[in-house]
Amino acid sequence: MMANDRSRVLITxxxxxxxxxLTSELLARDVAVRGLVIPNDPLRSEVDPSVEVVEGSLDDAVALDVAVANVSHIVHLAAVILYQPHQDELIWRVNVEGTRNLMRAIQQRPPSPxxxxxxxxxxxxxxxFPQYTPTDEEHPLEPTTAYGISKLIGEELTRHTxxxxxNCRFTIVRFCHNQTWQExxxxxxxxxxxxxxxxGRLAWLLDSGRTDSVTTESIRRLRAVDADDNPLLLSLTDxxxxxxxxxxxxxxxxxGLVPALFRPEAEDNVYNFAPDSTVSFTEVVPYMGRALDKRWVxxxxxxxxxxxxxxxAKAMRDLGVRARYSVFNMIDEASRTGHHR
Known part of the structure; x- marks a missing residue:
C-alpha cells in the first residue's frame, strides 16, 4: 500500500x-497524521498543529475506536521500556494488554484496506547471547527479559490481526538500541x-532489589569509585x-519507518533496523569524556x-534503511548544544 492523497496514518x-x-517525516510528505496522546501528556504541546489528536490511552476502548477509524495505516509505537523486576506488571499492562486492546479495536472497525x-x-x-552473529531475522526468538517477551507477544498479536x-497487511520492525542526541x-x-x-549505574542496581552475588559485588565495586563529580563509567567484564x-x-x-510503512515489499515482512557496524564502549566513553571535559573510570x-x-542488511537491501548519524555524531551534537546538564 503506497502513500497517496487518501493516506491517513495513526501513530500511537x-x-x-x-x-x-516519524510525524515530521510523514508531514514533510504531505501525509495526514493522527496521533493517540495520553491524557495530561506533558509533550502534547509539541505535537504539530496539523496532526489530528485523539486523547486516550491503550486501555481506553472508546478512544481506540475513534483512533483507528478511517485510517489507512497504523504505526504502533506506544510502549514502556523497562527492565527492573518490579516493573514487570506495568510492562504487561501497557505492552501486552494495551496492544491487545488496540488490535481488538482494529478487528472491530468496518473493513477497509x-x-x-x-x-x-x-x-x-x-x-x-545469540546463537550466531550477525543476528538476522531468521534467528530463533528467545527473549530473556519481560520487555522482550512483551514485544514477542505483540508481534504475534499483530500477525493474528x-x-x-x-485486506490487512502487517510489517514488523525490530529496533536495535536507539538514542536521541538530546539524551x-x-x-x-x-x-x-x-x-x-x-x-546512575549504582542507583539502578540498588533499585533493582536483586541480592544475587553478581549484583552485590557490582554494587561494592561501583561504591569504591563513586565520587561527588559523578565520573563517566567504562564498565568491563572481569x-x-x-x-x-x-x-x-x-x-x-x-x-526508515517511512518505506517500511509504504513500500509493497515490506508487506507481511519482518525487518531488523540496525547500523552496519557495532561500537565498543572503549571508544564511546573516552570520546564522551573528551567532549564533556570529564574524567572516566x-x-x-x-x-x-x-x-x-x-x-x-535486509532492511538496507529492501528499504534503503541506513544510519546517517553515528553515536559520535550524536555526542558532538549534544555537546555543542549543551544537552548534558
Missing part, C-alpha cells in the same frame, strides 16, 4: 522519541544514566571485555560479556 506513541520524528506496522525490539532475540482482518550525554537520561555514569552493541539515532529509525564488573550484533 506520537509524542515519544521515535513518534515525534489497512497497513499495520508494529514496533518491536532486538530484545525478542536472546539478548547478548492481519490474518483475521480482511545521549544526559546524566539523568533513561539509558545514559545507568550505562555511562557511575552514580576479563576486560567491554560492552559492544549497535546504536542508532531515532531520526534514522523514523526515516574503568570498572571491572562480574558477569558475562555483553555483545550484540544485529544485522540490518
Amino acid at each position: 506513541g506520537i509524542t515519544g522519541r521515535i513518534g515525534s520524528h 489497512l497497513r499495520l506496522l508494529f514496533a518491536s525490539s532486538d530484545q525478542v532475540y536472546p539478548g547478548p 492481519a490474518r483475521v482482518v480482511p 545521549i550525554l544526559d546524566p539523568h537520561g533513561f539509558f545514559a544514566e545507568r550505562q555511562f555514569y557511575v552514580k 576479563t576486560g571485555e567491554p560492552l559492544v552493541l549497535e546504536m542508532m539515532d531515532t531520526r534514522d529509525i523514523a526515516a 574503568e570498572v571491572k564488573l562480574p558477569g558475562a560479556p555483553a555483545r550484540s550484533n544485529l544485522s540490518g
Whole structure:
C-alpha cells in the first residue's frame, strides 16, 4: 500500500522519541497524521498543529475506536521500556494488554484496506547471547527479559490481526538500541544514566532489589569509585571485555519507518533496523569524556560479556534503511548544544 492523497496514518506513541520524528517525516510528505496522546501528556504541546489528536490511552476502548477509524495505516509505537523486576506488571499492562486492546479495536472497525506496522525490539532475540552473529531475522526468538517477551507477544498479536482482518497487511520492525542526541550525554537520561555514569549505574542496581552475588559485588565495586563529580563509567567484564552493541539515532529509525510503512515489499515482512557496524564502549566513553571535559573510570564488573550484533542488511537491501548519524555524531551534537546538564 503506497502513500497517496487518501493516506491517513495513526501513530500511537506520537509524542515519544521515535513518534515525534516519524510525524515530521510523514508531514514533510504531505501525509495526514493522527496521533493517540495520553491524557495530561506533558509533550502534547509539541505535537504539530496539523496532526489530528485523539486523547486516550491503550486501555481506553472508546478512544481506540475513534483512533483507528478511517485510517489507512497504523504505526504502533506506544510502549514502556523497562527492565527492573518490579516493573514487570506495568510492562504487561501497557505492552501486552494495551496492544491487545488496540488490535481488538482494529478487528472491530468496518473493513477497509489497512497497513499495520508494529514496533518491536532486538530484545525478542536472546539478548547478548545469540546463537550466531550477525543476528538476522531468521534467528530463533528467545527473549530473556519481560520487555522482550512483551514485544514477542505483540508481534504475534499483530500477525493474528492481519490474518483475521480482511485486506490487512502487517510489517514488523525490530529496533536495535536507539538514542536521541538530546539524551545521549544526559546524566539523568533513561539509558545514559545507568550505562555511562557511575552514580546512575549504582542507583539502578540498588533499585533493582536483586541480592544475587553478581549484583552485590557490582554494587561494592561501583561504591569504591563513586565520587561527588559523578565520573563517566567504562564498565568491563572481569576479563576486560567491554560492552559492544549497535546504536542508532531515532531520526534514522523514523526515516526508515517511512518505506517500511509504504513500500509493497515490506508487506507481511519482518525487518531488523540496525547500523552496519557495532561500537565498543572503549571508544564511546573516552570520546564522551573528551567532549564533556570529564574524567572516566574503568570498572571491572562480574558477569558475562555483553555483545550484540544485529544485522540490518535486509532492511538496507529492501528499504534503503541506513544510519546517517553515528553515536559520535550524536555526542558532538549534544555537546555543542549543551544537552548534558
